[in-house]
Amino acid sequence: MDTLHTRNQMEMARNVHDVSSLNNLREAIAKGEDQSALQETAKQFEAIFVQMMLKSMRKAQEAMADEDSPFNSQQVKFYRDMHDQQLAVDLSSNGGMGLADLIVKQLGQNNPDYTSASVIRGDGNLSSINREAVNNVQRAQDVVLPDKSVSDNPPPVTPAYKAPIAADQKAFIEALYPHAQKAAEKLGGDPKAIIAQAAVETGWGQYVIHDGNGTPSYNLFGIKADKGWQGKQAVVDTLEFDKGMPAKQKAAFRAYGSIDEAMQDYVSFLQSSPRYEKAVAESQDSQAYFNALQQAGYATDPAYADKLMSVYRGSTLNGFQP
Incomplete structure (x- = not known):
């Protein structure tokens, strides 16, 4: 009965505007009632991430938009944002970017083939990774910046x-x-x-x-x-x-x-x-x-x-x- 109840809450939670269902789902995962509740919560988290990306893309587009266009009215933007929120939930529910699966593996701790990063990292190889990133930036700058060997007084x-x-x-x-x-x-x-x-x-x-x-x-x-x-x-x-x-x-x-x-x-x-x-x-x-x-x-x-x-x-x- 509890599993059926949680499943109903998950189906309702896929409507991003149903705040009460999202709250009930949060309570279900907190009590550990059903493993599927964790999966659905992970999808909701991924949906939030996708929504943030969509919002950033919209914001970048507004810089070049015609502010007098009827497609840029506050009403249009309001319903567009609602559409983007629901789109993010739907995308995450149908496979998404794989972020939800990683969250389930991290928090569920029920996969013998998955080891938490906190267990294996220690100091890790972050220093070598950072070094490589710095080298990549330097190589990119060398392509566009003047050759310092050509002049004793290179441009600042x-x-x-x-x-x-x-x-x-x-x-x-x-x-x-x-x-x-x-x-x-x-x-x-x-x-x-x-x-x-x-x-x-x-x-x-x-x-x-x-x-x-x-x-x-x-x-x-x-x-x-x-x-x-x-x-x-x-x-x-x-x-x-x-x-x-x-x-x-x-x-x-x-x-x-x-x-x-x-x-x-x-x-x-x-x-x-x-x-x-x-x-x-x-x-x-x-x-x-x-x-x-x-x-x-x-x-x-x-x-x-x-x-x-x-x-x-x-x-x-x-x-x-x-």
Whole structure:
């Protein structure tokens, strides 16, 4: 009878919004009434983990979303979050990521082939693992940083982080527009197209690289510091796409003294590189310009051109009057 009762509670608990059933399930596992209760609780924990990942993905997407779109209303977001919560529970109930199985093995202690990490670890081999991680980072930095043997005075590299340079989207546009206008004249394009690209690269100026002293780099276009760059640079985590899959990497980026300096280097960067020749030639057509940038490999994001066009056509940028 107790087993049947617990099974009913488990079936009800798969509805993430049934708080009372989740509480009853917690009581069942605390009393040790049924091994299946532990399995269901582990699935609920995995569902929470999946829900956190979905929430982070949604939050990252909002940086490029059109805030005036009906699909971004508070009501839509409310029901979308409810859907994500239930989706996380359903995914974990149908196999999920395998996290629930590990939890059951760890807490159930009923599998002779499984040994708790607390028993076997001791000091473990964490030091060698950490050493290997440090070496991997160093090897990655050696690829993008200048060869120190070439010069006795290599460009300074400082630890960096990302922080805002503008209070909001309007302030970001106002700060960039006069400089973007000069850059657009040299490229033959629309200054708002240039600002749209800066908005996507920096999340409307909310994620601009700053050095360890809090000085902004004004790197508005995600231009990396290759071996030919002789100016200041900063190393930060960045998201790159490999075969369509995102991965976090360390990379060195160029640092500038002002927005105007960043805009000038952006123009020089495009005009001096043969790979962006087609993009510069089509700069009068913003859609073709964005497509050419993506085709030339400006960014690894497979949806890069679409994101640029979405911001370019958005009401925030189009509503701005210089």
